[in-house]
Amino acid sequence: MNTMLPTSTFVPRLIPRLISIAAAALLSACTLGPDYAGPPDVAPHATQNGHFLRGGDAVQTQASQLNNWWEGLSDPLLNELVQRALVANPNLNVAKARLQQSRAALNLEKANAMPTASGSALYAHAKLPPLSSGGSSTTLNLYNLGFDASWEADIFGANKRSIQAARATSEAAEASLADVQVSLAAEVANAYISLRDRQQRIALGDQSIAAQEKMIALARQRLERGTASNLDILRLQNQLEGTRADLTPLSAEMESYLNQLATLVGEEPGALDDKLNAAAPLPLPPAAVAVGDPTELLRHRPDIRAAERTLAADTAKIGQAEAARYPSLKLFGVIGLGGTHASDLTNLDDFATILAPMLSWNFLDFGRNAARVTQSEEVRNEAEMKYRQTVLEALRDAEDSLSRFRHGRITVATLARNKVSADQALDLAQQRYRAGTTTFIDVLDTTRQQLSAQQNLLQAEANLTRSFVAIQKALGLGWNS
Structure with missing residues (x-):
């Protein structure tokens, strides 16, 4: 006994109709919502001028060919x-x-556009009660x-x-990863510069202490000969104690930068002490820096690309919301084999088939879908404003860092x-x-x-190198795919 629906003349007549329905649906298919036409032109004057305004003779107009810009500081340990x-950085x-995650979400959306299929196997044993008082029970497999x-x-x-939105979101995540790389390289360089700055300032302090101790010894000799006074010695001692006091916060800051560098490379604090405790010269930037032009910056800087890809994703989501306002067509198909005996599973001439289309349309939603469309449009407008703000801030970062570098030199x-x-x-x-x-006061x-x-020059050199780092970060350099 076959418990599935019999295949008679019903199915042969239904199949062509379902095929006709599916073909008509596909042929009449359309894509709702706006097509993404690229980002808006946010800074036309900057791109038309073809150069930055604030660099002066400190910069070169050709694009930088050194994505690993830190190598330009010629410090192997920094590299x-x-x-x-x-x-190894955890944030990276x-x-x-x-x-x-975003790539997996893209694969999921692609899979959702494909048919779904599943198989099932069933065995049931039933014992039915007798139909009359004198009858016997019936068993059924x-x-x-x-x-x-x-x-x-x-x-x-x-x-x-949905696939367009997921793909743009994945590309935005890729650009965000590059942006983390850019920020991380700059953070490591700045921490390293600050460490070397503190070490050099401590070394200067130690030199000053040694010189002041010699002056005190000389002053005591002059006191014994009657050519100096106790007041002169007290003044020198006060200066010596002040110099020693200035070294204490510098030492604390040096240890803080050691800890920061260790955590940036994914190590625990103190792991780099043996490597970095020895003082080393402050790395200095090259005399001139290749920066390219604003158009190159807009193409290369990761946070701009991430904002642009987010705008593309939010534009595609408007079409998703629009499509939800219209009918949907689903096609279902079922094929089954079976009966009351296990041998029925091998009888390929006796199977049941169901093919059915289902058309659904939530036309009475009291404006819910229209509200979702409006919401999607405003999310897209917000993304466009964020893109504009990102571009303007990127250009400002570049101009500010170039100005600081030029004046820093x-x-x-x-x-x-x-x-x-x-x-x-x-x-x-x-x-x-x-x-x-001359007197002790003059000395x-x-x-x-x-x-x-000496301290002012060292601080200016450190600031100049930091300005060089800021230029590279503003140009969006320091990332690899």
């Missing part, structure tokens, strides 16, 4: 730290995981193998728009000349003091001025 961070791995499939025709492009040159003068003044004051033609003031000149 190693950046490469380690780009492999979080962005990688989000990229994999049921065997069945079934296969069913379904597919929703994409009449109004909902699946197409002037500052370094000025302070370098000032330090040379301060060195000469200190040497002359010490000679006059040993000859007895004390000259020493303070020379130390201040």
Whole structure:
């Protein structure tokens, strides 16, 4: 006994009709919602000028060919730290995981556009009560193998728009990963620069302490000969204690940057102490920097690309919302084999088939779908405004960093000349003091001025290198696919 629906003349007549319905649905299919036409032109004047405004002679107009820009600082240890961070930094791995999630979501949307199919197997044993008082109970075995499939025709492009949105979202996640790489490389470089700056300032402080201790020893000798006073010695000692006090916060900051660099490369605090404790010169940037033009920045900077891809995704989602306002057509099919005996499962001439279309339309929703469309349109408008803001802020970052770099070079040159003068003044004051033609106050003031000149020059050099790093970050350099 076959418990499935019999295949008679009903199915042969139904199949051509279902095929005709599906073909008509596909032929009449359309894609609702706006087609994405690219991002708006946010900064026409910047791209038409073809160059940045604030760089001056400190920059070159050709595009940078060094994506690993930190190599331009010629510091092998910095190169190693950046490469380690780009492999093991936890925040970077979080962005990688989000990229994999978005790619999986794209694959899911592609799969949702395809038919779904499933199989089933059933065995049932039933014991039925007698139909009359004198009758006996009846047992029944049921065997069945079934296969069913379904597919929703994409009449109004909902699946197409969902795939477009998922693909753009995946590309936005890829750009966001690149943006994390850009920020991470800059953060490592800035922490390294600050570490070397503090180490150099501590070294200068130690040199100043040694010089001041020698001056105190000399002053005591002069006191014994009656050519100096206790007041002179007290003033020198006060200056010495002040210099020592200034070193304490510098040491704390140095240890903080050691900890920061360790965590940036995915290590625990203290893991890099042996490698970085020894003082090293501050890395200095090249004399001129290749920056390209604003158009190159708009193409290369990851956060701009992420904002543009988000705008594309939100544009596609409008079509998804529009398609939900119209009817949907689903096609169902079932094939089954079975009967009351296990041998019935092998009887391929006796099977049941069901093919059926289902048309559904939620036409009375009291404006719900219309509200969803409006919501999607406003989300897309918000994405466009965010894209515009991202572009403007990127251009401002580039111009600000170029301006700081240009003026920073002037500052370094000025302070370098000032330090040379301060060195000469200190040497002359010490000679006059040993000859007895000047006072301790003059030597004390000259020493303070020379130390201040050294500190100012070192700080200006560190700021100049940070400006170089800021330029590379503003240009969106430092990422690899």
